[in-house]
Amino acid sequence: MEQYEPDRLSAAQVAAMRRSFTNGRAALTRRSLLRASAGGALAVGGLGSLSACGIPAAGRSQGGVPAEDRSAKEKTVNFSNWTEYMDVDDSGKHHPTLEQFTKRTGIKVKYTEDINDNNEFFGKIKPQLAAGQDTGRDLIVLTDWLAGRLIRLGWVQKLDPSNLPHAYANLSSQFRSPDWDPGRAYSYVWQGISTVIAYNKKALDGVEVKSISDLLDNPKLKGRVGFLSEMRDSVGMTLLDMGKDPADFTADDYDAAIARLQKAVDKGQIRRFTGNDYTSDLTRGDFAACVAWAGDVVQLKADSPDIDFLIPDSGYMTSTDNLLIPNKARHKTNAERLIDFYYEPKPAAELAAYINYVCPVDGVKAELAKIDEDAANNPLIIPDKAMAAKSHAFRSLSSKEETEFEEKFAKLTGA
């Protein structure tokens, strides 16, 4: 192979290039491909330039980094949310509660559904936040563990309680003081998500399922059980089943839960670890039973009479999706007013009636009953005392633990 000079093309290469231009047909041949790939590899080999691209440490500023708040001048707020996480009218074009907010306050909401996955969204906003730049978003919705990570990294702003009277008064006690944000200094709950066991009556065909142990051990369900690829939900439910508290467990407990799941994987009991796509496996009957998110189950139940859910005696996991204001957001006050608006019982009820997740607002039941009696009595939406007592949260993890635990869980799920 000829010597490659990175700064100048060799005479042979120039000649070859000219030939290929003047011959009318730029022939791609075996040799040219090999030569090109070797050249590319060598160019990459210019290792000297590599050390220039480290990633700076996350700026760990307590309380977040504010920007000039233009809320008074610009009556607008940029709200990024998950898909199908907001009420929609019949035409599918309007969000009634958001429009009420605009009508009352004059603040226009630029509503974007650009969050599909916590991990992916983190990858998306990480470069800007790490560099201390504005993400263009005033309000984002993230699941608790990621919200906790952002708070830990100092990438979100402290909220001003004086703008949040309703939120402060109406936040349901269950969600008041998570260990990753004591006293809710940085975040408020958008919706709660319960993790339960869902099953397909037809596919179960009389097999009784009452607990996670049944899913993991009953040989009649071999290869027809699904778990979630969300580590905290799958491991949390297993910890509960083993009599441990997901809010207070040791690394050994975690390893024991992973080992228990691994055993089920090894003997072919667990078919797959899934994201949201478990819903189709369940309705088709490929899953007889699986760990599932209650919000989905409410919807599936409405569509198919075969689908139902159960709460294991050992309890169930509840996580939350949380409203946060990222660093350098330009309309902080407007964002806070929007948070507060959704903690008034009426808008909260309208939202809950539409999206079927756990409503974090106290005093909503009466309002919800006016809209939808069934929803108001559904413990998956408004948890009663017995339900709330069985609800558990996963404790927050240090960044070292998080990497370690996710790594172990990744090994369990195949990589």
Place this chain on the structure above:
Amino acid sequence: MSTLTEAPPPLAPDAPGPKPPRRRGRLTPYWLLLPGILWLLVFFALPMIYQASTSVQTGSLEEGYEVTWHFATYWDALSAYWPQFVRSVLYAGTATVLCLLLGYPLAYLIAFRAGRWRNLIMILVIAPFFTSFLIRTLAWKTILADGGPVVGALNSLHVLDVTSWLGLTAGDRVLATPLAVICGLTYNFLPFMILPLYTSLERIDGRLHEAAGDLYARPWTTFRKVTFPLSMPGVVSGTLLTFIPAAGDYVNADLLGSTDTRMVGNVIQTQFLRVLDYPTAAALSFILMAAILLMVTFYIRRSGTEDLV
């Protein structure tokens, strides 16, 4: 493509007198190259350098990442995830062979026998591209559902007993097994095999077949000695276009597979997004790239064809 529609321009127009060469004309090719080179620089070379750098960094999200020339990441990644590497090569290789077996007859049919149906069949080959890759893959979950007709038929024909014995399926199901992943890969990359094969076959002069017949070659001999060797460029580029993306694919393994069918693409995704171990993810990508480059180099050298189109 094979016939020249116009004569090539004369090489050097400076025949009479020592006129200086027209500079602008000589530079034109390079100006035309500029957008492509810039594109490659910004979207290929720079990310590669960045990735190479990431792979030798150490650190954490909180403390930041620094280049510490920690080359051990490569070895650690390889020793931890070699099964996924082997699996990727096996699955992608099997899918490529299946694509060739399915695609060659079809490309042959389109090129030589389809007559006025040629365009229609071509459209049928390309049409699946009009729907999203994800939707097409998800559709396979319905086709191969446990209680569905396909699995029922395979079961009553005892095909699944054979594939079970081969370790390709588990019990009475196809979904969440290696077979489903290989089927998905084959399906999704089949057009990438058919199109280059078709281009290659279509360029073969029909008179060569007649000549072979005149020389008393049987159809099979004609195919073996004339058609197939002439279609080698298509075979090579088709297999490359199928194998390379299939080896790095993770969607099929994710949606149609299970814990024991995860490919290296899945590992990279998990390491990058979930575990947040960026160096390992970058190292894995480089190992995959190097492995593919090696295999492809070896393959092209052995295939004995000069043209790739």
